[in-house]
Amino acid sequence: MHFELPHDWPATEAEAIALQVSLAPMVDRTGPGPQEPRLIAGLDVAYAGDGRDGTPTTAGSPPLPPSPSPSLPPSPAAPMASAAPTAPGRVRVAAGIAVLDARSLEVVETATAVGFTAFPYVSGLFAFRELPVLLDALRALRTVPDLLLCDGQGVAHPRRFGLACHLGVITGLPTAGVAKTPFTGSSVLPADERGAWTPMLDGDEVVGRTLRTRAGVKPVHVSVGHRIDLDTACRHVLAAAPRYRLPETTRIADRLSRDALASAIP
C-alpha cells in the first residue's frame, strides 16, 4: 500500500513531543470502524542485541544525530532498509506484518522490512522508534487491511497519541492498540474469565480497556488507535485471540519479525 508522511521526522525529543501534540487532534476515536472486517493485520518489531542504544533518557541532549532512517525514495520492488548501515548507537530492527482473514484467522499475506532504529527508546515516544521500519513493511504489502492491531498503546498515552494513533493518522486506516502492560490509565483487574474487562481510567477519562482474552493469564490493554470505537476494537481483539493471550495477528507478526531479523545476517 501507499501513503505519505504528514510530517518530517523529529530529531529531538522536544520536536517529537510537539509533533504528537499537533497530530493528536486528528485522531478519530469514535469510528465506529469496520463491524465485519475481512482483513485484520498485526504488526510487531524485533530488536537485535538487548534492544537498547546510545542516549539513555538524558534530559536535554538530542536523542540521536539527524538520521536518514525513514526511507526517502519509494523504491518499487526493492527490499529497502532504513538506509544508514552500522552507525554507533543504532540498533538493527525488523518489522513483521501478518494479514489474516478476520473470520478464519488464516494468513492471507505477510510482509517484513529490516533497518536500524532512528530514535532511542523513550517512554511516550515509542512510535518514533518503531514507525520507520513498520512503514517500510506496510509499503511492501499488496493487500489493504481493514484494521491494524498494534503492539502498544493507542490513546492510552500521556498525549493521547500512542503508536496505534500515529500509525492510523499516517495510513488513514482503522487501528487499535493492544499492549501487554498498562501505560497511561489504570484499572482494576477484570474477572478471571475470557471476555471480562474493566475500564482504563486516566482521571475520569476512559482511555482504554483491560481485557481478559484468556482465563488464568494476565489481561491485555486495548485502546483506540484511529477510526474505530473502543467496543468495536475490543470485539475484534477478542475474536483474534481465540486461544492465547495475544491476538493471532500479533503472534504471527512477532515470529515474522524475529525470523526477518535472523535472516538479516547479524
Add this chain to the structure above:
DNA sequence: GCGACAG
C-alpha cells in the same frame, strides 16, 4: 523531591 515509565 522521588519514583515510574508502551516495546
Add this chain to the structure above:
DNA sequence: ATCTTGTCGC
C-alpha cells in the same frame, strides 16, 4: 525489547 534454565500442565 532481549538475555536464559528449569518447571508445571495439558
